[in-house]
Amino acid sequence: AENEVLQTKADSDDETIREFGGHVSKTNPDFVLTFDGNSVHWPYLVKRADKTKTPLRVGRDGGPPHQSLYGHYSLIGRANVDLLNFADDLYAVKNKTIEDVAKYLGIELSSQNPIDETAYFEHWSNLNQRKNLVKHVEEQTKAILKIGQEAIDYVIQMSALSGLPPDQVIAAAVGFRVDNYLMMETHNLGQLIPSRMEQPIIPYKGAIVLEPKIGLHDNVASLDFSSMYPSLMIKYNISPDTLITGRETDDIFEVPEVRHRFRNHPSGFYRIVLTKLIEARKTTKAELKRTAPSDPRYTLLKAREKAIKVMTNAVYGYAGWAGARWYSKEVAESAAALGRETINRAISIAKSLGLTVFYGDTDSLFVNHDEKLVQKFQGEIDRQLGLEINLTEVYKRILFTEAKKKYAGLKTDGQIDVVGLEAVRGDWSNLARDVQNTVLRMVLEDAKPDRAATYVKGLAADLRSRMLPLSAYVIWKTLTKPVAAYEVNAPHVEAAKKMAKEGWSVTAGDKVGFVITKKTGKLYQKAEPHYKVSTDDIDYDYYVNNQIIPAAARILEVLGLTENQLIAEPGSQARLSGRSERG
DNA sequence: TACTGTGGCCGTGGTC
DNA sequence: GACCACGGCCAC
Numbered sequence: 001a002e003n004e005v006l007q008t009k010a011d012s013d014d015e016t017i018r019e020f021g022g023h024v025s026k027t028n029p030d031f032v033l034t035f036d037g038n039s040v041h042w043p044y045l046v047k048r049a050d051k052t053k054t055p056l057r058v059g060r061d062g063g064p065p066h067q068s069l070y071g072h073y074s075l076i077g078r079a080n081v082d083l084l085n086f087a088d089d090l091y092a093v094k095n096k097t098i099e100d101v102a103k104y105l106g107i108e109l110s111s112q113n114p115i116d117e118t119a120y121f122e123h124w125s126n127l128n129q130r131k132n133l134v135k136h137v138e139e140q141t142k143a144i145l146k147i148g149q150e151a152i153d154y155v156i157q158m159s160a161l162s163g164l165p166p167d168q169v170i171a172a173a174v175g176f177r178v179d180n181y182l183m184m185e186t187h188n189l190g191q192l193i194p195s196r197m198e199q200p201i202i203p204y205k206g207a208i209v210l211e212p213k214i215g216l217h218d219n220v221a222s223l224d225f226s227s228m229y230p231s232l233m234i235k236y237n238i239s240p241d242t243l244i245t246g247r248e249t250d251d252i253f254e255v256p257e258v259r260h261r262f263r264n265h266p267s268g269f270y271r272i273v274l275t276k277l278i279e280a281r282k283t284t285k286a287e288l289k290r291t292a293p294s295d296p297r298y299t300l301l302k303a304r305e306k307a308i309k310v311m312t313n314a315v316y317g318y319a320g321w322a323g324a325r326w327y328s329k330e331v332a333e334s335a336a337a338l339g340r341e342t343i344n345r346a347i348s349i350a351k352s353l354g355l356t357v358f359y360g361d362t363d364s365l366f367v368n369h370d371e372k373l374v375q376k377f378q379g380e381i382d383r384q385l386g387l388e389i390n391l392t393e394v395y396k397r398i399l400f401t402e403a404k405k406k407y408a409g410l411k412t413d414g415q416i417d418v419v420g421l422e423a424v425r426g427d428w429s430n431l432a433r434d435v436q437n438t439v440l441r442m443v444l445e446d447a448k449p450d451r452a453a454t455y456v457k458g459l460a461a462d463l464r465s466r467m468l469p470l471s472a473y474v475i476w477k478t479l480t481k482p483v484a485a486y487e488v489n490a491p492h493v494e495a496a497k498k499m500a501k502e503g504w505s506v507t508a509g510d511k512v513g514f515v516i517t518k519k520t521g522k523l524y525q526k527a528e529p530h531y532k533v534s535t536d537d538i539d540y541d542y543y544v545n546n547q548i549i550p551a552a553a554r555i556l557e558v559l560g561l562t563e564n565q566l567i568a569e570p571g572s573q574a575r576l577s578g579r580s581e582r583g
Numbered sequence: 584t585a586c587t588g589t590g591g592c593c594g595t596g597g598t599c
Numbered sequence: 600g601a602c603c604a605c606g607g608c609c610a611c
Contacts, residue, residue, distance in 0.1 A: 071585045094609090175587045196584075206589030207611070224611095229588095317587030324587075332588065362590085362611045405591055405610050420592080420609060427594095427607060477607065488596055488605060523595065546594085 003145060005138050014054040017045065021057030031079045032058070033148035035098050035140075038082040038171060039509075042073040072171035079155075079167040083144060086151040086170055089310065094426050102143045105150045109143055118513075118531040153303035161307050174310075178318040179325055181311060185273050199322040204333040205258075207362035208340050210347075212400035212407065214558060216447055217358055220398045220409070221369035223378070225342065226388045228363035229316035230274045232338040233331070235386060239268025240319075240328040255334040256341050262334070269326065274315060281308040339363065342385060349380050359400055359407065369394050393417070397444050401558055408555075410444040422551045431472040432547035435459065439552045449559040456552040456566050463548070464540045473538055474513045474530040481508050491516070491527035499529050516542045 006023050010016040024032070034041050042065050049056040049064065056064040060077025068074035072082070087096040093104045099114050115123060115136045123133035151170075159166040162177045163184040169177060186193050225231070232238065236253050244252060244261040251264045262268070267275075284305045291298045318324050320332025339362065346365060350357050355373050358366040367374065374391060381389045395409035395417075406420035416437075422428045423436040435456065442452040459466070477492035483500060486493045495514035496506045506512065513530035516523065517537040526539060553563045 069584075171585085173585065173587080176584060178587070179584085201586095203589080209590060209610085228611095314587055317589090319587085320589085321587045323584075336589075364611075403592060425608060480607075486606090490595070490606070492607090550594090 003142075005141060007134070007138075012052075013048050014052040017049050017052065017054045017056055020045075021055065024058045025062065028060070029078060031081055031148065031152060032075060033144055033151075034080070034082050035087075035144050035147070036082065036084045037080070038072050038085070042080075069168055070171040070173065070176070072168055074167065079165070081148065081151065081155060081167055081170055083147050083151055086147070086155065089154070089170070094424070098140050098143050098147070101147055105147060107143060107146045107150075109139060114139075116531070118529075153300050154306060157300070157304045157307040158310070161311055174314045175318055175321050175323060178311065178314050182269075182273060182326055185276070186269075189269075189272065191269070194325045196323065196325055199327060201322045202329050204320065204329060204336065205340075206336050208343050208360075209362070209404045210357070210360040212359040212402070212404060213356075214400055214402050216397060216399050216443070216559070217368075218397050219369045220358055220366055220395045221374055221391055222364060222366050222393045222395070222409075223374070223389050224392045225346075225363040225381075226390055227278065227312060228339055228342065228387070229335045230278065230312055231387055232342065233316070233335050234271050234274050234278070236334075236338060237262050237264055237268050237271050238331050238334050238338070239270035240326055240331055242268035242271075243328065243330050255337050258330075258333050258337045260330045260334045270315065270319065270331065274312065277308055277312045277315075281305060281312065284308065342387065345385060346381060346389070349384060350377055353377055353380065358398070361405065364392075365389075366398070397447065399440070399444060399555065399558060401554060406554070408440045408444065416440060416444060422554065427475065427477050428551065429473055429475050429543065429547050431468065431543060432551040434472070435548050436551040436555065439555050443555055443559065449556050449561050452552070453556060453561055453566060456548065456556070460544045460548055460567060463544055464538075467535070470515070470530070470533060470535055470538075473515050473533075473543060475515070476511050476513045479506060479508055479510050479512055489522065489524040491524045494524040495527045495529045498532075516546075 008016050008019045010019050045056060046065060048054075055062075058065060058078075059075045063076055065073040065075050065080065073080055083101070084096060087093060087101045090101065090104060093101055099109065102109055115133060120133060123129040123136075155166050155170050158164075158177065159169045162169050162172075162181045164172055164177065164180050172180075183193050236255070238255075239262070242263045244263060248261070248263070252261050253264055254261045284301055288298070288301045288305065291301060316332065316335050319326065319328055319335070321327060343360060343363065343365070347357055347360065350365060350367055353373050353376055355367040355370065355377060358368075360366060367377070378389055378391070381387055393409070394412055396412055398407060398409035400407045401421075403420075408416060408418045408421060408423075410416055418424050418437070418440065421436060421440075423433045423440065425433075438455060439452040442455065443449060446452075475491075479492065479496050483493055483496050483506065491514055492512045496510070496512045499512070500506050514527040515530050515533040515537070516526050516539045517528050517533060518539045519526045519528075523542075526542070528537070549563055549566050552566055553561070556566065557563075
């Protein structure tokens with residue numbers, strides 16, 4: 001039946017594997033979906049099948065999966081799609097879990113309290129809890145299918161664009177997708193494909209980030225150049241095959257600052273492909289406008305538009321990648337230099353019109369939202385620079401901190417955009433993130449710090465009596481290399497070592513959740529794996545002094561408050577314990 | 584072939 | 600306490 005969940009009652013590995021293969025053959029799917037299957041489920045199944053000498057019949061040929069390109073497992077006659085790879089293409093999703101990806105895609109999950117992986121064994125061991133675990137896995141399976149339904153159009157479109165098979169394209173890194181796409185286009189143009197060469201990595205100067213105007217500002221607009229790097233590469237014919245290495249001086253363009261020179265004619269390879277991509281996106285967008293959302297073609301067109309956008313935006317970075325077939329440091333460096341010139345000229349134009357520039361990063365500018373002036377500004381950008389700049393957001397009130405890339409704005413719909421701050425970082429506790437979000441809302445709504453300061457002081461004074469769940473205190477950090485490879489001690493590495501000692505397989509790429517406990521010594525000595533900690537072990541002073549106060553102060557310092565002014569009144573635990581942990 | 588780029592912040596450990 | 604490297608994550 002459609003969307004039927006199949007469960008096995010088999011109580012041995014070989015029986016389970018056989019039954020699984022039977023189900024796959026019977027269902028005979030074109031797509032097989034997993035979440036993290038390439039690194040977890042397929043390798044595990046293959047190993048167990050080997051060990052028990054059971055045939056794993058999952059391909060259309062009745063054969064086992066094969067290890068293939070890009071760390072991907074291939075099933076003959078079927079597209080095996082690991083949806084974790086799809087999640088990697090969803091930049092707005094920070095935490096790549098089934099639950100968070102589903103939530104982002106608007107998929108409703110019936111289970112509100114997913115079971116953490118570290119608790120699986122405990123649930124399995126207890127017969128009463130085992131039912132819950134089975135239910136949880138069933139829920140996840142249903143979610144995977146729904147995520148897959150959202151993913152498949154995109155996967156197919158990315159496959160059509162890049163020329164890579166659908167099961168491989170989503171596993172392939174961005175650079176290889178671009179590489180493949182360009183190879184296809186070369187073929188269309190009747191040109192030869194350069195071979196890949198081992199090249200040294202030469203760094204070059206990138207974009208400009210402006211110093212923000214610190215404080216709260218009312219009625220601010222943000223504007224973005226549309227596809228800035230691709231537009232500049234097209235405009236000035238920036239391409240490896242138009243780069244001048246000799247003495248030519250006729251019909252050329254010299255890039256400011258870096259002084260690389262490019263022929264204006266004929267059009268280079270990058271201009272041809274980028275123009276084609278941008279035109280294709282325009283066509284798709286226009287078609288989308290004529291199509292009703294209920295039309296089955298609508299989601300397909302949406303997926304196509306997204307795939308083209310992702311590919312277009314990847315070309316500049318690809319050009320500066322030493323592993324690219326069409327690598328050219330001069331090309332990437334020139335695009336970056338032209339970007340810097342563009343933003344600088346835009347700032348001058350804005351100022352000359354009487355606009356105030358509050359902040360800007362790479363291809364964006366924040367100015368006071370004077371509607372007439374902003375429209376005039378957009379017109380001047382078109383007239384003087386031949387580029388398009390779009391109004392992307394209007395903020396009723398926005399707060400810039402002293403730091404670049406960290407700000408928050410109250411939108412006209414009442415929603416708050418948080419950028420770069422602790423509240424959107426995965427390596428801070430939920431507690432700190434929640435506190436900062438609350439403080440931001442209070443400050444942006446009130447335009448003064450009083451209410452937020454009172455809230456923070458109250459929380460800091462009696463954190464432990466709030467009885468927050470342990471999950472509020474867990475800090476997650478990725479292990480970027482094997483534990484043995486670390487040069488210095490760090491809390492998440494220490495927690496990973498403790499997990500490894502207990503038999504967990506902790507490898508590079510894993511996220512380690514830890515809690516700072518009351519143990520003595522350096523912070524890394526106080527860090528414990530989250531599943532071993534109870535709320536009695538929590539070092540509340542640490543969470544007040546090193547999580548709540550810094551996260552709140554980052555915002556409230558903008559309005560003149562100091563960290564000291566946020567610490568609880570004398571007499572409270574937090575005050576008495578001092579702030580010995582902070583330098 | 585499991586690396587698209589640079590700019591930036593900041594906590595923590597470790598040394599002087 | 601000052602200073603710096605390491606390490607992780609984020610903006611664009």
